[in-house]
Amino acid sequence: MPLSQTPKSHVSARGVIPDATVSRLPMYHRSLVTLAARGVILVSSEELAEASGVSSAKLRKDLSFLGSYGTRGVGYDVEFLxxxxxxxxxxxxxxxxVIVGIGNLGHALAGYPGFASRGFSVVGLFDTDKQRVGESVVVAGKALEVQDISKLPQVVLSTGAAIGVIATPESAAQEVCDLMVRNGVTSILNFAPVLIEVPAGVDVRRxxxxxxxxxxxxxxxxKSQVALTQANAG
Amino acid sequence: MPLSQTPKSHVSARGVIPDATVSRLPMYHRSLVTLAARGVILVSSEELAEASGVSSAKLRKDLSFLGSYGTRGVGYDVEFLxxxxxxxxxxxxxxxxVIVGIGNLGHALAGYPGFASRGFSVVGLFDTDKQRVGESVVVAGKALEVQDISKLPQVVLSTGAAIGVIATPESAAQEVCDLMVRNGVTSILNFAPVLIEVPAGVDVRRxxxxxxxxxxxxxxxxKSQVALTQANAG
DNA sequence: TAGATTGTTAATCGATTAACAATC
DNA sequence: TAGATTGTTAATCGATTAACAATC
Known part of the structure; x- marks a missing residue:
């Protein structure tokens, strides 16, 4: 399970959305995208729950925190939901x-199609390695050049990037985090295997x-232990 | 059967370990590795909790499910814990x-030092792309050649691999999963952005x-909404 | 109306927390 | 002994579930 350093729950039009619900919304979103691509117009809580790997009761409870977007006796309109x-x-x-650390993982993240399709636009790739700086990486169909980390402040300022991704080795993570925060990044996705310290108001997910x-x-x-026990018992 | 060969307890020395606790054990493990590397001999629940980003009450409760491995008035022996x-x-x-799908993400996973140091040994890299098959990848200091997916059954059989990692595009994930399961893989880590179906007894984490x-x-x-609300109120 | 399915309730279950007795 | 810190208890909090009234 991903490690969260974010606040507990959140206010919506209907009030607070529980953390557990927020964590499942991306899954429902993905299921609905798949259904929409298949041309499905209407979906019941039973069907959407099945496609998302949860119970229908949980799905309906989760959706109820967002509002009343279904129709009793009918189901949910896929596009609307x-x-x-x-x-x-x-x-x-x-x-x-912005993404910092353009090794294998950084490349994988930069090229991940699931980012662009969800409104995330990679506007900057940074590294300290002279070998990597200047390299051209294809991001969402366009070439983007890896820049030296010293260029990060300017890019964050000019693009207004509030989200930063750390894909560096452990040793660089805190330093990169500090640089991001100093320049206005307020949400950080950390792939380095270390807890990073941030001021209040900055969210980190690791x-x-x-x-x-x-x-x-x-x-x-x-599982092996259970198998052993059964073998010994039998 | 002689009593000496009778297995001890199976789930744990103390009984069932809650899911929430299991999900935090890797974090405690990592914190302890760091402390041990610094030469720290003893650690209190307060200190270890701080290093792991949880409360000391939660840490002590979690550890109590494993057994009584601390000393009252003293703390925990780092190496022993x-x-x-x-x-x-x-x-x-x-x-x-075994890892299937040796694109950027597969490369990142294969080369991840956190695997080898925790007892995971990458014994096979597979892809369907002729361009990638035959490529040599450095895994834990040794060269490992990417093989055609058709070689997977033989490798799983000869190594006894029970864990498989899927780092393919969405379109190939289910097929790869089926192949793994048919050949004896019973735990699957899935990085493809799709739910995969497995028979009972096989664990999947996505x-x-x-x-x-x-x-x-x-x-x-x-955060922006809160800022806006405050600006409007002020 | 009859059948279907949502949105909500209330009960249950599990996780977190604070406090402290046990004990080094 | 005096001080420190664990391991456990009991209370609280939040998440899940089953059931069903509301309503299309």
Missing amino acids: LYQIARALGLTQEWPV VDLATELQILAFHEQR | LYQIARALGLTQEWPV VDLATELQILAFHEQR
Whole structure:
């Protein structure tokens, strides 16, 4: 599970949206995009829940925090619900994003099609490595040149980027974070395997690729132990 | 069967470990590795909690599910606690892992140092792209050649890999998953932005790089709204 | 109207927290 | 002993679930 350093819950048109609900909205959004692409017009809570891997009761409860966007006896209009969820998530506006650390992970993030399609626009790629600075990376169909980290302040200022992504090694993460924050970045997605310190008002979410693997190992270990127990019992 | 061969407890020494606790164990593990590297011998729940970004009450509660590994009035022995957490997570054994989809993300995963240091050993890299098959990738200091996906069954069989990582585009994810499961993989880490279907007994965890960014955008949007409201009120 | 499905309620379940007895 | 800190308890808080009244 991703590690959150963000506040607990949030105010919407209807009041507070629980954290647990917010964390599932991107999944519902994705399911609806898929359904819309297939030409589906209407969807029931049962069908959308199935497509998203949750129970229909949970789905309806989650959607009720956004508003009453369904029709009793009928279901939800796919396009309309899609728009409402996108709006709640903030995906109906354009978010300029800067990425620091253009190694393999940085390249993967810069080229990820799921960013552009959700309103995220990568406006700057930065590295300290002279070998990488100047390299041209294709982002959302356009070439973007990797710049020296010293150019970050100017790019953040001119684009108004509020979101920064850290894909550096652990050793550089805090320094990069400080630079971002000093220049007005107020939301940081941190892929470096270290907790970073930020002033109040700045949100950080950390994704550690190894964390999820460790949780899988935990469950896998449990499965082997159960198998062993059954073998010994039998 | 002799009593000496009877397995001890199975889920844990103390019983069931809650999901919320399991999700935080990798973080505690990482904090302890850092402390140990600094030569710290003893740590209090207060200090370890601070380093891990949780409250000390939560930390002590979490650790209590593993056993009683601290000393009242003193704290926790860093090396001993590190071992106990590693053991609980299953990191004291070697986990052979196969990775399918060796694009930018696959490369980043294959080269991630946090894998090898936690007992994960990448034993196979697979792709369908003829351009990529045959490429040599440095994994944990050794060269490993990208193989055609058709070689996966043989590698899973010979290495006993129970864990597979999917880093393919969405379109290939389910097919790759099926191939893995048919050949004995029982835990799957899925980076493709799609839900995959697996039989009972197979665990899947999905990491979507865009999900976290969307949650950040949600919070960022909230911040601007609050700022706006305050400006209008003032 | 009859059938279907939402949105909400209330009960249950699980996680978090503060406080402190146990004990080094 | 006096001080420190764990491990556990009990209260609180938040999330999930099943059931169903509302209503299309």
